[in-house]
Amino acid sequence: MPPPAFPEHADPCGWNALLPPRTPRPPAQGDIAVKYAVVGAGYTGLAAARRLAELDPSASIAVLEATTVGEGASARNSGFASPGDLPASTDPAELRHTAALNRFGEEGFFWLQHLIQTHRIACDLERTGRIKAAATEAGARVVHTLHAAVRAAGLPHTLLDRDAMAERIGTAYYGCGLYTEEGHLLQPAALIRGLADTLPENVTLYELSPVQTLRRAGPWELRTPTARITAATVVLATNAAVKHFGYLRNRVVTIHTYAAITEAIPPARLGAMANWGLLPAHRLGTTVRRVGADRLMVRSLYAYERGIPAATVRTALRGCFHRRYPELSHVGLEYVWGGTTALTMNGAPFCGRLDDGLYAFAGCNGAGIVKGTVLGKRLAETITGQRDLADVAATYGSASWVAPEPFRTIGFHVVSALERRRAGLEM
Ligand SMILES: Cc1cc2nc3c(=O)[nH]c(=O)nc-3n(C[C@H](O)[C@H](O)[C@H](O)COP(=O)(O)OP(=O)(O)OC[C@H]3O[C@@H](n4cnc5c(N)ncnc54)[C@H](O)[C@@H]3O)c2cc1C
Structure with missing residues (x-):
């Protein structure tokens, strides 16, 4: 297929459902001729379109x-x-690589922050810091390695034991966690809507x-069902x-992952920190964060190329939530949804020219709010001849080749079964 x-x-x-209704822009109709066509109104597409408009008004x-x-x-x-x-280890090469990546991160993040402020986009952007948490011994080793790296880099942090975690986030599920001050949380549907609704005048969104x-x-x-666009x-x-367009089929795989927002919970049950986000020690683990004063969001599960049935997802996410908060087992999930992301074999994105x-x-690779923003911006700067992508390639690398089918599917299932076993209670 x-x-x-x-x-x-x-x-x-679920994030969109929490917001007031929004009227979408009308679909493209008939023949439309433009200089630039951008396919996709996510962070990458909107950043590319905005920057093209700035540079070529x-x-x-x-x-x-x-x-x-x-x-x-x-x-x-x-x-x-x-x-x-954060650097993953104290290896000097890793510290240098993280510093280089963070220069792009800063470019993307501060541009987003500027747009949020300029256009008064109410997306609850807040510097909450971040907790890397472990529920298993293997996870604790990851947290302690990260602790050493963060200490070596001189970054402000606090190592939390089980009691300190429970006091802050309202669950004793995690044996330890590393809190670092850097890290923001936001309402993603509010941000992407705000960015789409404040595009420059020479950009038409369909x-x-x-x-x-x-x-x-x-x-x-x-061609869309109702329009022919030339660019x-x-x-x-x-x-x-x-x-779908025949590009990068041997570099990029589609991964489905899932999230849920709970019903309202008495805020006192969610710990002393007013707002917090927790990332798992294992990459297949469960992400948890606070949503406003009285809800949690959990994100977990991965599926390769094809989604998981809705009932299975709901049961699994409820399990992730209730394992962590057994005393809230009477609280249900109000919103459950899935989304896709794109993985590459070596973790490097593709960013550049496919053809004339x-x-x-x-x-x-699972994180694109800032990366999509900065690399969408850089694509626009390349297209308009402002600069090239040499530093992008030097820093991020380039997506490597993935084995063809059926080896790819078999490989994915074998690796993910092994990783799921390793992740254990981090899931
Ligand atoms: C559950 C989940 C949790 C995640 N958590 C985080 C997180 O906390 N932080 C983070 O940074 N990232 C996170 N990510 C990843 C992040 O969402 C992506 O990296 C980001 O959305 C990538 O932005 P993008 O603009 O490149 O692509 P997308 O957001 O996928 O945007 C592409 C757009 O193109 C549209 N499109 C696709 N095909 C066509 C077509 N043929 N014609 C027209 N339009 C088309 C799609 O509808 C989509 O709107 C998460 C992803 C998921 C699914």
């Missing part, structure tokens, strides 16, 4: 979004964003406009859905 034109989801995005720019803004992965995520990541075909006909020609330059900002006048960013 060919890869789908865009990710479709059975359940609406007389150009016409179309953004084509398959669904509505607030229902794509840019709204379906956990809302962790930061200008900087929603419910899935691009089904892309071909060269002199200029590029894109000199196209940016594919569709993350894993780039494969055709560019893409794909392979966010």
Whole structure:
């Protein structure tokens, strides 16, 4: 079966459901000729479109979004964003690499922060810090390695034991955690809506406009169910859905992952910290964060190329929540949803030129609020000749080749079964 034109989801995005209704922009209709067409209104696509508009203010720019803004992965995520990541070890090469990545992180994050302030986007952006937490011995070793790295880098932090964790986040589930001051939380649907609704005047956003075909006909020609768009330059900002157009099929895989927001909980049960976000010690583990004063969000489960049935997801996420908060076992999940992300074999994204006048960013590897923003911006700067992508490639690397089918599927299932066993109670 060919890869789908865009990710479709059975359940609406919980973050979007928490907001007042928004009227989507009308779909593209008829023949439309523009200088730049951007496919996808996520963080990457909106950053590329905005920056193209800034650098080429007389150009016409179309953004084509398959669904509505607030229902794509840019709204379906956990809302962790930061200008900087922590080094994973004390290895000098790792410290240098993290510092180089963080220069891009700062560029993307501070641009987002500037847009949030300028356009008064009410997305609850808050510097909460971040907790890396462990529920297993293997997880505790990860936390202690991170602790050594953070101490060596001179970053402010607090190592928390079980009691200190329980006091802060209201559960004694975790044996230890490392709190670091860097790290922000935000409401992702509110942010992506705010970015979409404040685009420069020369950008037209078309929603419910899935691009089904892309071909060269002199200029590029894109077809949606109701429109034919021609453009000199196209940016594919569709993350894993780039494969639908025949590109990067041997570099990027689609991963489905799931999240839920609980019903209201008495705030006193959620610990002394007014707002907090917790990342698991194992990469297949469960992310937990506070949502406003009285709810939690949990994110867990991974599936390769194909989604998991809704009932299975709901049961599994309820289990993740209640294992951590057994005294809240009477509290249910109000919203449950899934989203897609794109993984590459070596963790490096693809960011660059696919063909004459055709560019893409794909392979966010699970974190794209800031990365998609900065690399979408950099694509626009490259397209308009402001700078090249040499420093992007030097810092992020480039997505490596993934084995073809059936080895890819078999490999994924073997590795994920092993990793699930290793993750144990971190899940
Ligand atoms: C549950 C979950 C939790 C996550 N948590 C975090 C987190 O805490 N922090 C973080 O930084 N990242 C997180 N991520 C990853 C993050 O959501 C992605 O990295 C980010 O959305 C990538 O942005 P993007 O613009 O590149 O792609 P997307 O957000 O996927 O945007 C691409 C857009 O293109 C549209 N599209 C696709 N195909 C077509 C087509 N043919 N025609 C028209 N439009 C099309 C899609 O509908 C979509 O809106 C999470 C992801 C998930 C699923």
